[in-house]
Amino acid sequence: MARAATTADAFNAVAEPRRRQILDELAGGERPVNDLVRALGLAQPQVSKHLRVLREVGAVEVREHGRQRLYRLNGEALKPIHDWVKTYERAWSERFDELDAVLDELKREEGNGRDDG
Amino acid sequence: MARAATTADAFNAVAEPRRRQILDELAGGERPVNDLVRALGLAQPQVSKHLRVLREVGAVEVREHGRQRLYRLNGEALKPIHDWVKTYERAWSERFDELDAVLDELKREEGNGRDDG
DNA sequence: TTGACATATTCTCATATCGGCATATAATGA
DNA sequence: TCATTATATGCCGATATGAGAATATGTCAA
Numbered sequence: 001m002a003r004a005a006t007t008a009d010a011f012n013a014v015a016e017p018r019r020r021q022i023l024d025e026l027a028g029g030e031r032p033v034n035d036l037v038r039a040l041g042l043a044q045p046q047v048s049k050h051l052r053v054l055r056e057v058g059a060v061e062v063r064e065h066g067r068q069r070l071y072r073l074n075g076e077a078l079k080p081i082h083d084w085v086k087t088y089e090r091a092w093s094e095r096f097d098e099l100d101a102v103l104d105e106l107k108r109e110e111g112n113g114r115d116d117g
Numbered sequence: 118m119a120r121a122a123t124t125a126d127a128f129n130a131v132a133e134p135r136r137r138q139i140l141d142e143l144a145g146g147e148r149p150v151n152d153l154v155r156a157l158g159l160a161q162p163q164v165s166k167h168l169r170v171l172r173e174v175g176a177v178e179v180r181e182h183g184r185q186r187l188y189r190l191n192g193e194a195l196k197p198i199h200d201w202v203k204t205y206e207r208a209w210s211e212r213f214d215e216l217d218a219v220l221d222e223l224k225r226e227e228g229n230g231r232d233d234g
Numbered sequence: 235t236t237g238a239c240a241t242a243t244t245c246t247c248a249t250a251t252c253g254g255c256a257t258a259t260a261a262t263g264a
Numbered sequence: 265t266c267a268t269t270a271t272a273t274g275c276c277g278a279t280a281t282g283a284g285a286a287t288a289t290g291t292c293a294a
Contacts, residue, residue, distance in 0.1 A: 165241060240292100
């Protein structure tokens with residue numbers, strides 16, 4: 001076995017820098033593949049392959065327009081990542097520092113009133 | 118070339134489900150390796166290897182305690198992921214829906230006052 | 235020192251992955 | 265129909281990766 005979970009989830013899809021670049025490009029709006037090819041400086045087949053991975057995890061969607069395929073972002077697919085990483089936000093967010101201070105204060109007051117051993 | 122960027126960044130480190138599990142365990146506080154072995158049901162060497170990857174990207178830190186190594190979380194290392202994915206929050210967050218509504222409103226009003234062609 | 239325990243490292247194997255290249259598919263236009 | 269344009273797919277080679285098993289390293293206790 002190489003990797004238990006294959007590329008079929010958002011975390012893996014986004015682990016590849018080129019794919020993040022693609023999503024960043026698409027954040028500006030719908031784009032045909034060749035636009036992305038130019039923007040990334042990658043060969044067209046590689047871009048198509050990255051787009052496929054992104055499609056498979058639902059991070060992008062396609063629309064046919066003549067001979068072009070217009071790709072657009074579907075940010076919802078990234079929500080699981082956001083949700084997961086959010087639980088660690090405590091580590092750097094000032095808001096949580098303040099919350100921690102309040103909780104410490106509460107804990108101290110509660111401790112004063114306690115009578116168990 | 119296989120993968121341009123190797124595991125040496127947070128995105129890659131976290132792409133592996135077992136490693137996310139490890140971080141989730143450590144969120145509860147400092148733990149020795151064997152605790153994690155039991156919690157994950159993985160073999161000890163694999164856990165040590167995953168811990169190494171996490172250490173290399175700074176997501177965990179170690180402290181020696183007798184023959185044990187106590188690992189603890191360093192959530193800061195995950196901030197880049199949070200920052201990146203945050204820009205896509207618009208896709209699912211109600212707050213942004215409301216913001217969008219306000220911006221549309223402003224745009225409409227501005228449009229009324231315009232005089233160019 | 236010897237032995238038990240805790241953890242890290244090394245080696246091997248199977249597989250996933252990425253890029254490069256050639257080619258297939260499909261739409262458009264002459 | 266044939267050429268051109270736009271995109272997708274398939275195959276190849278190099279490499280990364282993860283699990284398993286064996287072993288090395290380090291610490292403590294007797």
